[in-house]
Amino acid sequence: MKYLEGIAEFCAVAEVGNFTGAANKLDTSVAQISRKVASLEKQLGVKLLHRTTRSVSLTEAGTLYCEQALPALKALEDAQLSVSALQNSPQGLIKLTAPVAFGEAFIAPLLNAFMQKYSGISVQCIFSNEKLDIVDMGLDLAIRIGKLEDSTLVAKKLSTRHLYVCASEQYFKENGRPKTLEDLKKHTLLVGSQPYWRFLVDKTIRAIPVQGRVRYNSGNALCSAAIAGLGLAQLPGFYVREALASGKLIEVFPQYKDKQEAIWAVFPSNRNVAPKIRLLVDFLAQHIVSDS
Template structure:
């Protein structure tokens, strides 16, 4: 029975790239290519169609991948279940998380985690960019909202709510909008997206907004709203205290979008290391929903 090259084959099939597979497996493109070639020779079939820009499975490759993937995952899970019980988690976890949310919620939990598991180190890159965690060699990403289709596995960590609000001073001069469409009559404090999200008649609606200020920082938008410059749409962790004490007033509450999900994303083509599994479960257990 042919075994050599199955991990490389499944990784290339999952990522559609020998280069990405080599990076993910911490190997070289030449080594991955050799192992796949050895597998093809042993099977007597061609598994991939290769061009300079594209890699795709042949018909035989599709059939073989469909059979190999669950078998490989079962073997990896069996190995993990045996070794995880005997192993104290150690080593480096490389991850990424959104800037403001990560600094406010993820970093404190990471600090508690590494204090509890002293053999683990965590390197977290805070960025609002969508980082390719496989190309960057990361183990984990924390992301918020709707996810693009990908080869990554997603685990729900928590949820958060978006609010549209403004200061009393602003609303004293500008009557509150009755519908999202009336935002065109207001000075809206714009973030990295030029539209705000709402739910109308059970349907998600995007409304384009504009105003005198545009920041790619939630903290800066929050300060502008407190200064009475305009309306803002922000997650609860920015504004909940201000809403509770009346420094900011919510508008369009009847049109709130459904709560956003906070996700942990990790690669699917090999089992999660015990240290990463432990951190993901720790985040899911301790990360409370953001009201």
């Protein structure tokens, strides 16, 4: 079935708009993508792509061919997924991304448990605090936290987490405890990657701009600074739960705690979700503890 060669590679280039993204999506090399597309063009006797050093675009023939070939390719993928779903054990590679600290603390252990349960699954996870383009990078899904930006991605809520405002007992002995949100202006604040703190006031989210002498883009570093008595920090539960339980940190403003910050799994909307991906997402949703 030589006439099928190169179709998947061409459709991948057409979908993501470049050879690198297509290579990532199909887990192959840019050179292989280029060879397959060139072979398809030679076989058809037409030029499907305009190539420059900066961009790739479809020719008129390429646009027409893509419109006809893409649905057929999707149908073949659906057929393969249907057959794969009949297997007793899921198979194949899952590629995803997750935030660094949350991913290392929660996602990685769950991925390990998932692979122990399903020996036919392998995982490639990129831990990054950047919002990576999962379509361009050929990833199956991303784990994201908080409010999602408007996009073409499809999201599934996995769990929720809470934000705690806390400091050490020594800090409160030296500086007193804030009694109102306005009192925060009088205190030393430990600032993270966001220039504001979020509170739930009268069922409405209120964002308060914050500044401080310490600014870290690491939750673990902020937690250490708070334990050291350098000021107040607002952090998710998984950073401070142990310190709160041991008394190293003391919480303030529990009445204003936002309890609805969500943890999401997001997927490309134009890609079929394989059974193995759905299985992983369901596994994560079942095992990620609320208030993470």
